[in-house]
Amino acid sequence: MYSFEEILQRMLDRVPNKYDKRQGGIIWNALAPAAAELAQMYIELEDIENRTYADTATGEDLTRRAAERGIIRRLATKAIRRGIFKTNNQLPLNVPIGSRYTGEDLNYVVIDKITDGEFRLECEEPGAIGNVYSGSLIPVEYINGLESAELVDILIPGEDEEDDENLRKRYFDSLESQAFGGNIADYKQKTNELNGVGGVKVYPVWNGGGTVKLVIIDSDYNKPSQELVDYIQNEIDPVGHQGEGVGIAPIGHVVTVEGVSECTVNIETNIIFQESYTWEDVKPNFIATIEGYFYELKKTWQDEENLVVRISYIETRALGLPGVLDIQNTKINGLAENLVLEDVEIPVLGEVTIV
Numbered sequence: 001m002y003s004f005e006e007i008l009q010r011m012l013d014r015v016p017n018k019y020d021k022r023q024g025g026i027i028w029n030a031l032a033p034a035a036a037e038l039a040q041m042y043i044e045l046e047d048i049e050n051r052t053y054a055d056t057a058t059g060e061d062l063t064r065r066a067a068e069r070g071i072i073r074r075l076a077t078k079a080i081r082r083g084i085f086k087t088n089n090q091l092p093l094n095v096p097i098g099s100r101y102t103g104e105d106l107n108y109v110v111i112d113k114i115t116d117g118e119f120r121l122e123c124e125e126p127g128a129i130g131n132v133y134s135g136s137l138i139p140v141e142y143i144n145g146l147e148s149a150e151l152v153d154i155l156i157p158g159e160d161e162e163d164d165e166n167l168r169k170r171y172f173d174s175l176e177s178q179a180f181g182g183n184i185a186d187y188k189q190k191t192n193e194l195n196g197v198g199g200v201k202v203y204p205v206w207n208g209g210g211t212v213k214l215v216i217i218d219s220d221y222n223k224p225s226q227e228l229v230d231y232i233q234n235e236i237d238p239v240g241h242q243g244e245g246v247g248i249a250p251i252g253h254v255v256t257v258e259g260v261s262e263c264t265v266n267i268e269t270n271i272i273f274q275e276s277y278t279w280e281d282v283k284p285n286f287i288a289t290i291e292g293y294f295y296e297l298k299k300t301w302q303d304e305e306n307l308v309v310r311i312s313y314i315e316t317r318a319l320g321l322p323g324v325l326d327i328q329n330t331k332i333n334g335l336a337e338n339l340v341l342e343d344v345e346i347p348v349l350g351e352v353t354i355v
Contacts, residue, residue: 001042008035054171058164066171073167077195079123079130079158080227081108081151083137088147092117095146101137103151106130108137121151123158130158131220155227156196157219182250187214188302190248194235196228199302201343210243212255215344221298223346224259233257260301263341264350265294265309269318269330271354277323279354286324287352289317294347301346309339309347329355 011031012021021027050056054065063073083101085093094116100109101121106129108121123130137149170192179186184202191200191214198221203213216232218224224232233239237247237255245251267290273282293314297307311330318327332339341347 001046002039004035004039007038008032011035054168062164062167062171066167069171069174071167071171071174072193074159074162074193076126076161077159078126079128079154080111080156081121081123081130082114082153082155083108083110083119083121084148084150084152085117085119085146086148087145090147093143093145093147095119095143095149099143100124100140101149101151102140103133103135103137106133107140108151120155126158127160128158128220153225154218154220155225156231157228159195159219182212182253187212187249191216191232191236194232196224197232198299201302207256210252210254212249212253214255214257215260216257217260217298217301217346221295221301221346223262226259229257229259258344261342261345262348263339263345265339265347266333266350266353267314267330268334268353268355269314270328271318271324272326272328274323274325282321282323283352285321286318287349289321290314290352291349293317294349298346306343307341307345307347309341311336311338 008031011034012028015021015027015031019027051058051061052065054062057065066073085095087093092115094113095110097110097112097119100107102108107124108130109124110119111122112120114120131154134151137151139146139149170189174189177185179189184204187202188200191197196219197216198219199217201215203215205211206213214232214236216224216229218228233255235247236257237243237249237253241247243252243254247255249255271279271282273279294309297309301307309332311332314332315327315330318324329336339347
């Protein structure tokens, strides 16, 4: 890209030196506006170039580029939650399908029944925001006999619209490994496109020829609910029709879907506190920091053979916390060594002990 100064100088160089080319002269004043317009044109051309290629495109431009390979940006989805409804005698109450309830600033609508007093509710607001609140619900309209309504488990997490970086990664992944006819890349692509899935590992021929096992993590990077596992199983290869090609899986493939397992990580460490600080002062930040570290690990689960919880990472993050002067002698599950998880495991923080 050429700057205004470079363009103007090139134009002036084409004018014979016998003429006055100084700034403020007639020639300079005549050429400067044209040079400014050309410089702006080069800026706009660079912007067009950046919008054209997948490594620099953003927003709608990236959406259109990815769509050329059949990679469609995932739209925001609504969270499916479990609700419990009771009468004033604490007995299960069957509320009407379609009835609406408010929790904090969000509305939830009953979509179907699980069992007496337990129903599936869908958040009316799409996105991960529907996963956050748990607690009491208030009916939008009067429900006869209702004494208490509570929003509890996340059955299928809501997801925000896919961001540019994740879409860009899927685009380039599609170039590196071609999805075709039920190969590993095909199973990864098709499974990750389903609502509520944050990642998947594919195990071909895990129980003999024609068998495939899919282990999934939910879009919040936690162990998925049984509801989500059943939903993915039904989409990929429905029970009762396995191997028949009724779902996404090709004919002849018997697919089993499972959720990741959780490995409880207990931490024992010795923290030297700064003056006037105690463990109670540091504890909330320490817990949040370690859970943040585990969240970063879980986001990489799909692409890693095994996750490793590292003592050095725990200590480095703890040293940056207010009130922490030093940290030493850290142990994970009673051992002074890194914890290597199984390939289907994710870490969950257990007890934190200060010695």
